[in-house]
Amino acid sequence: MAIAGKIPTRKYLRQDRLPHIWCPGCGHGIVMQALVRAIHNVGLSQDKTVIVSGIGCSSRASGYMDFDTIHTTHGRALAFATGIKMANPELNVIVMTGDGDASAIGGNHLIHAARRNIGITCICLNNNIYGMTSGQFSPTTPECALATTAPYGVIDPSFDLCKLVQAAGASYVARGTAMQARMLEKYITNALKNDGFSFIEAIDQCPTYFGRKNKLGDAYAMMKRQQETSVSVSKAAAMTPAELEGKQVVGELWNSPRPEYAKSYDQVIAKAQQGGGR
Amino acid sequence: MTALATERKPRLFTVEVNTTYCKGCEICVQVCPKNVLAMNDRLKANVVNLKDCTGCLNCEIYCPDFAINVEEVEANA
Numbered sequence: 001m002a003i004a005g006k007i008p009t010r011k012y013l014r015q016d017r018l019p020h021i022w023c024p025g026c027g028h029g030i031v032m033q034a035l036v037r038a039i040h041n042v043g044l045s046q047d048k049t050v051i052v053s054g055i056g057c058s059s060r061a062s063g064y065m066d067f068d069t070i071h072t073t074h075g076r077a078l079a080f081a082t083g084i085k086m087a088n089p090e091l092n093v094i095v096m097t098g099d100g101d102a103s104a105i106g107g108n109h110l111i112h113a114a115r116r117n118i119g120i121t122c123i124c125l126n127n128n129i130y131g132m133t134s135g136q137f138s139p140t141t142p143e144c145a146l147a148t149t150a151p152y153g154v155i156d157p158s159f160d161l162c163k164l165v166q167a168a169g170a171s172y173v174a175r176g177t178a179m180q181a182r183m184l185e186k187y188i189t190n191a192l193k194n195d196g197f198s199f200i201e202a203i204d205q206c207p208t209y210f211g212r213k214n215k216l217g218d219a220y221a222m223m224k225r226q227q228e229t230s231v232s233v234s235k236a237a238a239m240t241p242a243e244l245e246g247k248q249v250v251g252e253l254w255n256s257p258r259p260e261y262a263k264s265y266d267q268v269i270a271k272a273q274q275g276g277g278r
Numbered sequence: 279m280t281a282l283a284t285e286r287k288p289r290l291f292t293v294e295v296n297t298t299y300c301k302g303c304e305i306c307v308q309v310c311p312k313n314v315l316a317m318n319d320r321l322k323a324n325v326v327n328l329k330d331c332t333g334c335l336n337c338e339i340y341c342p343d344f345a346i347n348v349e350e351v352e353a354n355a
Contacts, residue, residue: 002350003291003333003335003348003349003350005335006335006348006349009344010344010347013344018299018343018344019298019299019301019343019345020343020344022342022343023301024301024302024303024343025301025303025304025305025342026303026342027342028342029341029342029343029344030339030340030341030342033339033341033342033344034339037339178340181339181340182339207303218303218304219303219304219305219342220303220304220305220308220309223305
């Protein structure tokens with residue numbers, strides 16, 4: 001008898017590239033495994049799936065996954081992914097990006113990919129810091145947190161990426177933490193099934209820079225803390241903004257299908273070929 | 279009802295730890311509800327109490343290093 005929920009994740013990994021370069025206790029591996037499990041659940045073919053990533057710790061993920069992968073320039077993962085989807089709309093395009101990669105360097109690409117509702121699944125691995133370059137604060141670092149470039153605490157208010165992407169026009173938005181890996185797997189599964197721009201914010205832990213600098217304990221303590229400060233969508237609806245201070249709302253935040261960009265573009269091509277234009 | 283419960287054989291599992299991949303973050307030790315895993319003196323996860331394993335897959339899902347593989351012993355089926 002097979003174990004319920006057991007998924008052969010190894011067949012989707014490039015075993016010769018492992019062990020990976022992430023630090024001990026880094027949450028990116030947990031989120032990456034959630035993605036692999038979701039891909040298995042949906043049954044995507046390894047030859048018809050492209051994984052695009054930018055620069056940063058999170059973006060190393062593409063190199064460990066046995067699909068067609070591309071490791072692009074900083075912040076431009078969504079720009080490359082848009083090109084891939086437009087050139088061949090049959091492909092399933094998945095973007096693995098970090099919080100800095102998606103919201104700071106590639107912030108413009110993020111809002112425009114969401115505005116177009118192009119059929120890309122974007123997974124933002126949010127560890128609240130620029131880990132690869134030794135812990136500078138990013139747009140999602142919480143206010144008052146310490147970072148290498150903010151020894152007296154960050155004064156910038158942090159980004160709520162899910163609200164940003166939802167307002168820009170994405171058709172599926174969800175958020176989960178690394179401690180809720182099974183929930184993340186479910187959200188990514190739904191995101192992959194959604195025809196349009198899907199955005200998942202996966203909050204995970206950086207014990208090496210964010211945790212050590214802010215004295216948050218080991219990896220598990222950070223994961224537990226992220227779980228404790230999470231509030232589900234239904235619970236959050238009955239809470240006041242003051243009560244939600246310092247907490248993150250997790251769950252499926254937005255699900256509203258609308259026409260996908262590559263399909264709309266195909267209609268333009270068909271019209272042009274009929275010669276109906278002026 | 280009680281007769282059924284006593285007749286049922288406990289399911290057995292194997293928990294494999296790939297020590298080349300394991301970086302000793304201790305997440306698996308802390309997510310295991312049955313204390314099946316512990317750290318050894320080389321700071322790698324080690325199976326110490328396999329008979330209590332319930333096959334919940336927590337260690338496998340939460341291992342960030344893809345180092346743990348849980349399988350059910352075929353003979354149980």
